[in-house]
Amino acid sequence: MSNELVTSRRGILGRLYHGETSFDFVGKRKIGFAISLILIVLTLGSLLTRGLNLGIDFEGGVAWQVPSSETMDVDAARAVLEENGVQTENAKVQTLTNGTTTSIRIQVGDQTAEVRAKIQSDLATKAKVDVNEVSVSSVSSSWGRSITEKAVRALIAFMVLVGIYIAWRFEWRMAFAAILAMLHDVLISVGVYSIIGFEVTPATVVAFLTILGFSLYDTIVVFDKVKDNIDKFGLSRTSMADITNVSMNQVLMRSLNTSLAAVLPVLSLLVLGSGVLGAIALREFAIALLVGLITGSYSSIYIASPLLSIFKQRESRYKNLKGIHATGAELAHMVITGGATGAKSIRRQNVDSDDSSAATQSSPTSTTLLTHPPRPRKKRRR
Amino acid sequence: MTRRLVISLVGLLVVVLGSFAGNLVADNTPALGLDLQGGISVTQEPVGEYDSASLDLAVERIRDRVDSLGVAEPEIIRQGDAIVVNLPGVDNQDEALRLVQVTGAVLLRPVLLAAPNSPVDTSSTTVADGSSTTVADGSSTSTPGDSSTSAPVTTFAVSTTAPGGPSRGVPQVATTVPGAETTTVPVGSTDAPSSASTLATETDSSTGTEAPLGAEAPAGSDVSSPTPPAAMGDPADPSATIIVQNTDGSEIYQLGPSFATGEVFNNDAKADIITSGWGVRVTLKSGSSGSDLWNVGAAQCFAKSTTCPTGRMAIVLDGVVQSAPSVNQPSFSGGVDITGSFKESEAKDLARVLKSGALPVRLEVQAVQIVSPTLGDDSLHAAVVSGLIGVLLVLLFMLAYYRLLAIVVVIGITLSGLVQWNVISLLSTTNGLALSLAGIAGIIVSIGVTVDSYVVFFEKLKDELKTGRSLKNSAERGFKSAWRTILAADIVSLIGAFTLWYLTVGSVRGFAFFLGLSTLCDIIIAWFFTRPAMLLLARTKRFQRGRIFGVDNTVNATGGAA
Numbered sequence: 001m002s003n004e005l006v007t008s009r010r011g012i013l014g015r016l017y018h019g020e021t022s023f024d025f026v027g028k029r030k031i032g033f034a035i036s037l038i039l040i041v042l043t044l045g046s047l048l049t050r051g052l053n054l055g056i057d058f059e060g061g062v063a064w065q066v067p068s069s070e071t072m073d074v075d076a077a078r079a080v081l082e083e084n085g086v087q088t089e090n091a092k093v094q095t096l097t098n099g100t101t102t103s104i105r106i107q108v109g110d111q112t113a114e115v116r117a118k119i120q121s122d123l124a125t126k127a128k129v130d131v132n133e134v135s136v137s138s139v140s141s142s143w144g145r146s147i148t149e150k151a152v153r154a155l156i157a158f159m160v161l162v163g164i165y166i167a168w169r170f171e172w173r174m175a176f177a178a179i180l181a182m183l184h185d186v187l188i189s190v191g192v193y194s195i196i197g198f199e200v201t202p203a204t205v206v207a208f209l210t211i212l213g214f215s216l217y218d219t220i221v222v223f224d225k226v227k228d229n230i231d232k233f234g235l236s237r238t239s240m241a242d243i244t245n246v247s248m249n250q251v252l253m254r255s256l257n258t259s260l261a262a263v264l265p266v267l268s269l270l271v272l273g274s275g276v277l278g279a280i281a282l283r284e285f286a287i288a289l290l291v292g293l294i295t296g297s298y299s300s301i302y303i304a305s306p307l308l309s310i311f312k313q314r315e316s317r318y319k320n321l322k323g324i325h326a327t328g329a330e331l332a333h334m335v336i337t338g339g340a341t342g343a344k345s346i347r348r349q350n351v352d353s354d355d356s357s358a359a360t361q362s363s364p365t366s367t368t369l370l371t372h373p374p375r376p377r378k379k380r381r382r
Numbered sequence: 383m384t385r386r387l388v389i390s391l392v393g394l395l396v397v398v399l400g401s402f403a404g405n406l407v408a409d410n411t412p413a414l415g416l417d418l419q420g421g422i423s424v425t426q427e428p429v430g431e432y433d434s435a436s437l438d439l440a441v442e443r444i445r446d447r448v449d450s451l452g453v454a455e456p457e458i459i460r461q462g463d464a465i466v467v468n469l470p471g472v473d474n475q476d477e478a479l480r481l482v483q484v485t486g487a488v489l490l491r492p493v494l495l496a497a498p499n500s501p502v503d504t505s506s507t508t509v510a511d512g513s514s515t516t517v518a519d520g521s522s523t524s525t526p527g528d529s530s531t532s533a534p535v536t537t538f539a540v541s542t543t544a545p546g547g548p549s550r551g552v553p554q555v556a557t558t559v560p561g562a563e564t565t566t567v568p569v570g571s572t573d574a575p576s577s578a579s580t581l582a583t584e585t586d587s588s589t590g591t592e593a594p595l596g597a598e599a600p601a602g603s604d605v606s607s608p609t610p611p612a613a614m615g616d617p618a619d620p621s622a623t624i625i626v627q628n629t630d631g632s633e634i635y636q637l638g639p640s641f642a643t644g645e646v647f648n649n650d651a652k653a654d655i656i657t658s659g660w661g662v663r664v665t666l667k668s669g670s671s672g673s674d675l676w677n678v679g680a681a682q683c684f685a686k687s688t689t690c691p692t693g694r695m696a697i698v699l700d701g702v703v704q705s706a707p708s709v710n711q712p713s714f715s716g717g718v719d720i721t722g723s724f725k726e727s728e729a730k731d732l733a734r735v736l737k738s739g740a741l742p743v744r745l746e747v748q749a750v751q752i753v754s755p756t757l758g759d760d761s762l763h764a765a766v767v768s769g770l771i772g773v774l775l776v777l778l779f780m781l782a783y784y785r786l787l788a789i790v791v792v793i794g795i796t797l798s799g800l801v802q803w804n805v806i807s808l809l810s811t812t813n814g815l816a817l818s819l820a821g822i823a824g825i826i827v828s829i830g831v832t833v834d835s836y837v838v839f840f841e842k843l844k845d846e847l848k849t850g851r852s853l854k855n856s857a858e859r860g861f862k863s864a865w866r867t868i869l870a871a872d873i874v875s876l877i878g879a880f881t882l883w884y885l886t887v888g889s890v891r892g893f894a895f896f897l898g899l900s901t902l903c904d905i906i907i908a909w910f911f912t913r914p915a916m917l918l919l920a921r922t923k924r925f926q927r928g929r930i931f932g933v934d935n936t937v938n939a940t941g942g943a944a
Binding site: 057113132135136137138139140142143146147150151153154157158161162165166169170202205206209210212213214216217220221224225228250251253254257258259260261262263264265266267268269271272273274285 | 425427474479746747748749750751752764765767768769771772773775776779780783820824826829830831833834837838841845863866867870871872873874875877878879881882884885886890893894897
């Protein structure tokens with residue numbers, strides 16, 4: 001058994017395709033953390049100064065939608081509001097283009113049923129359309145509040161339950177890292193909405209939840225691999241940083257594939273559904289999904305796993321190995337063979353001074369790597 | 383082993399395709415939600431004091447009303463305490479609001495006139511001229527009498543002072559003495575000194591034995607009369623004189639102003655066997671808001687005064703007479719028995735009505751949303767088209783990446799789609815589930831998750847191949863470890879779906895349902911399709927030969943073992 005490192009002879013795409021990359025995710029974790037920190041600061045700043053543009057479903061209020069025409073535009077709509085004694089300062093009046101038709105959407109605070117109906121008929125008269133073509137939505141503010149409360153409560157319950165499950169199925173450190181990563185996703189997605197000023201509707205919430213689920217799912221697949229590798233490298237005194245790096249590289253292709261598979265339909269919804277075919281309801285949804293998908297994929301790679309590696313390093317078995325991690329060729333070797341490098345174990349003996357050298361010297365590392373040594377491959381005709 | 387795999391594969395195909403065919407034959411298709419079809423959605427929530435049973439009754443009342451209006455595929459859902467009514471295709475907001483606003487409030491009104499509701503529209507004339515002689519009494523075997531005897535009649539009676547207890551010595555006399563007066567003859571009771579516990583007489587002297595009074599309530603709407611009487615007075619206005627029917631439309635009544643509401647009773651009505659037949663026993667609240675009010679009305683009816691000439695008192699819920707018993711004593715204290723020729727189910731329904739009347743639910747409209755159908759049409763079209771194109775792109779991507787292996791993915795996704803279509807179609811028909819825009823989008827997104835289970839599996843398979851194992855062996859080990867991962871990740875999704883479904887309302891809840899459904903599908907397909915399909919494929923010669931998997935056999939580098 002030689003100490004020669006196995007490295008790939010392929011180009012970057014080939015290595016990616018064959019799962020033989022050797023990116024040093026843990027070493028570069030500070031970059032990821034820094035980016036996230038900036039985003040979170042921006043989010044908090046925007047939330048404090050601008051807040052969220054909540055739709056009537058969360059705040060309560062009334063919204064009318066009327067087909068626009070020569071006689072019906074934003075000003076005409078405002079005029080109708082004023083005629084009915086509704087305050088127009090806080091009213092949101094906007095023009096919506098949905099495919100070939102354009103319409104005006106007017107949104108104000110809670111109104112009585114009479115005012116609602118009156119404005120509906122006034123708008124219809126002004127736009128010269130049938131009353132039934134003016135759609136009205138109304139949500140009482142108490143109901144809006146309870147919807148919001150319920151959503152927040154559901155989210156908290158969701159995190160607690162999922163945390164318990166992960167702690168039970170894997171370990172509590174993973175649960176902690178996964179949930180931190182999820183919170184990170186929520187914060188940043190909310191931040192994007194706050195900064196751009198998109199309206200938050202129930203569809204948005206649904207989309208965020210989808211993403212949370214997806215991001216968590218992604219994180220768990222990565223953690224599962226980490227757990228596999230912890231067992232695999234159990235005897236070989238490999239640092240947590242290395243294990244994480246190896247796992248990340250091994251699942252990188254899967255993560256990219258999966259994210260792509262998830263993004264494709266969403267892009268189709270966004271570009272075709274709301275763009276070409278012009279369904280506005282889809283656009284809100286698709287944008288929220290896209291934002292979330294991107295942060296979700298990013299966080300499982302750059303937040304969840306490095307966090308886990310940091311948490312795990314506190315464990316006694318990894319404490320001594322802190323600070324050691326393989327890069328470049330060594331890492332590639334580990335990724336491809338799933339084993340520690342000979343070169344590194346020699347180096348480790350030097351670092352790890354209080355360890356009696358007798359134990360580590362003897363066995364060549366590669367034999368201890370696989371719990372079940374593979375059956376020798378039968379030679380077949382090429 | 384091989385046989386088990388084949389059975390699993392064939393079994394799944396048979397079940398999925400079979401139920402698909404079944405659904406096609408039965409013409410079950412997914413119902414479209416409001417946001418796709420256009421219509422009105424009204425969300426109501428109870429305020430003040432109420433109990434869960436009256437809320438259930440309110441939901442049933444709403445359903446009856448909506449059904450009687452013939453709205454196609456209405457969706458009436460109780461989400462926690464909120465009642466959401468989705469009326470696809472309805473565009474009149476006022477009508478929708480009127481339709482869904484029920485209270486469960488029971489009004490007690492004196493019966494001015496009662497007549498069988500014959501298909502020939504004689505009822506209105508009968509009532510109009512106030513003549514009791516025109517009331518047809520068909521094939522009655524009893525003496526033709528005035529209108530009070532010609533109809534099926536149930537009776538009120540006192541159950542002495544001990545509510546719920548058997549009224550010992552209180553006879554239930556089935557008087558069949560001809561003549562109007564006989565119906566209200568109180569039977570003197572020997573052992574009830576103070577409370578004048580007399581009793582009920584009057585049984586069913588009706589013509590049709592099959593049509594006793596009493597509630598067929600919840601299902602009542604399907605048997606409603608083909609010629610509903612012209613409405614007169616607003617049933618919701620307690621002081622109006624109104625003309626209404628009973629629950630099965632067999633009788634029509636002119637009712638005077640209400641003298642009390644169902645709130646005079648305690649919330650303890652229950653169906654019971656009273657002497658020989660089923661009846662309802664309920665106790666009165668004491669004091670001015672209970673027995674006092676009740677007794678004023680009872681006395682009038684007992685005396686057949688001008689305000690209550692028939693001697694009968696109608697129990698009216700939402701403009702439908704649930705029962706109109708004769709009052710057999712001027713004064714009640716403690717409890718009231720309602721007897722007559724009730725079936726058990728009818729007695730139970732009436733008891734439920736009284737319970738809900740004792741504590742009516744006050745529903746407050748929380749949200750009204752009108753979705754214009756054109757928006758719905760566009761959205762649906764866009765969602766379906768772009769969704770399908772999205773799936774197609776994913777499949778193309780899979781094909782490019784995994785080459786021949788992608789066939790398994792294509793078939794797997796198709797099967798998963800069919801399973802979901804089956805479940806949604808079935809639930810649409812049976813449970814009124816409707817596919818919303820959020821639902822469709824949820825399904826489209828779940829394609830990512832479904833594809834992921836294949837990706838996880840294939841990548842593990844590759845790992846195994848790289849360590850130098852045979853294809854057959856790798857497939858087995860690869861699936862085993864992929865299955866663990868898939869299960870762990872899917873269970874997290876399921877936990878999420880369930881939490882959301884349980885704790886939220888509205889579109890989020892709908893979404894959670896579809897997320898849960900697609901996750902379950904993922905698990906089922908992975909185990910019953912992907913596993914056998916891959917393990918069987920891995921044994922074929924064709925697949926064992928080389929590069930088909932996109933896995934290049936450069937494994938020899940590994941450890942230099944070979």
